[in-house]
Amino acid sequence: MAPFLIQFMLYFPEDKREYIPSFITLAVFFIIAIVVFRLIIKHSKKEAEKAEKLERELNETIHKRS
Numbered sequence: 430m431a432p433f434l435i436q437f438m439l440y441f442p443e444d445k446r447e448y449i450p451s452f453i454t455l456a457v458f459f460i461i462a463i464v465v466f467r468l469i470i471k472h473s474k475k476e477a478e479k480a481e482k483l484e485r486e487l488n489e490t491i492h493k494r495s
Contacts, residue, residue: 442448
């Protein structure tokens with residue numbers, strides 16, 4: 430029974446042109462993943478800068494009150 434099920438999971442087509450749509454889809458999703466990753470990094474850096482600015486402002490107000 431197991432070899433029968435494995436037969437359906439492993440499919441290697443005779444005509445290698447059947448791989449082309451799969452590679453195109455893989456490339457599209459890979460590019461989208463890279464773009465999203467870079468957007469997340471950019472947003473994270475902006476948030477870190479905002480947090481540092483807020484921290485500096487809070488430290489200045491605390492020192493002024495002291």
